[in-house]
Amino acid sequence: MDLYDVVHRRRDVRAQFTGAPVPEETLHRVLSAAHAAPSVGYSQPWDFVVVRDAELRRRFHEHVHTERDTFAATLDGEAAERFARIKIDGVLESTLSVVVTHDQARGGPAVLGRHAIADTGLYSTCLAIQNLWLAATAEGLGVGWVSFYREPWLAELLGIPDGIRPVAWLCLGPVTHFESVPDLARHGWRQKRPLAEAIHHDRWTAPTH
Numbered sequence: 001m002d003l004y005d006v007v008h009r010r011r012d013v014r015a016q017f018t019g020a021p022v023p024e025e026t027l028h029r030v031l032s033a034a035h036a037a038p039s040v041g042y043s044q045p046w047d048f049v050v051v052r053d054a055e056l057r058r059r060f061h062e063h064v065h066t067e068r069d070t071f072a073a074t075l076d077g078e079a080a081e082r083f084a085r086i087k088i089d090g091v092l093e094s095t096l097s098v099v100v101t102h103d104q105a106r107g108g109p110a111v112l113g114r115h116a117i118a119d120t121g122l123y124s125t126c127l128a129i130q131n132l133w134l135a136a137t138a139e140g141l142g143v144g145w146v147s148f149y150r151e152p153w154l155a156e157l158l159g160i161p162d163g164i165r166p167v168a169w170l171c172l173g174p175v176t177h178f179e180s181v182p183d184l185a186r187h188g189w190r191q192k193r194p195l196a197e198a199i200h201h202d203r204w205t206a207p208t209h
């Protein structure tokens with residue numbers, strides 16, 4: 001697959017995990033792609049916690065579903081009905097999970113390029129996540145980003161020290177297939193925005209409608 005195929009084939013996967021094993025060499029290739037990401041001041045502020053333990057995953061899954069209920073309680077009418085039909089995680093069905101963390105203190109105190117924009121640290125960790133996601137897709141593995149959790153709760157579950165933020169819980173593993181349309185679009189939650197609306201020339205232009 002060339003890069004553009006991988007970019008367009010990548011999907012957020014929830015329902016298609018098979019639970020089949022992921023060879024260690026494959027996981028290593030995927031994590032080294034993540035670790036090759038660019039980072040502000042070359043700070044490399046990420047870490048990867050590979051979670052295989054069934055009890056940890058069960059407890060996380062339970063927490064996610066409490067948070068799902070919290071979000072569902074903010075919806076009514078058609079949105080509530082739509083959301084009820086949407087699967088938001090494959091924590092139990094996927095082969096393993098990778099929790100990506102962010103350490104804002106790494107490489108400090110003088111992180112080159114971060115003095116004016118503190119968030120560039122977090123951007124760097126997100127780029128590692130995107131590299132992981134694309135590498136997994138190239139390997140034929142699905143990834144599902146789960147963000148229905150409270151950071152302190154997850155930090156406590158995995159023994160993540162103070163000051164280090166869990167940025168993503170990523171479900172990972174072989175899949176039956178990749179859907180061609182994002183789940184949220186298929187369920188009518190939200191549709192793809194035309195590229196032309198996202199491109200501006202020289203100055204910001206307001207949408208015409």
Ligand SMILES: Cc1cc2nc3c(=O)[nH]c(=O)nc-3n(C[C@H](O)[C@H](O)[C@H](O)COP(=O)(O)O)c2cc1C
Binds near residue numbers: 088182185
């Ligand atoms: C920061 C972030 C958090 C996300 N959290 C969740 C989540 O908790 N549950 C979920 O089902 N999908 C989650 N997603 C996946 C998005 O819903 C998905 O990327 C989007 O609908 C587009 O679909 P696609 O990734 O298949 O193109 C998350 C994605 C991002 C980037």
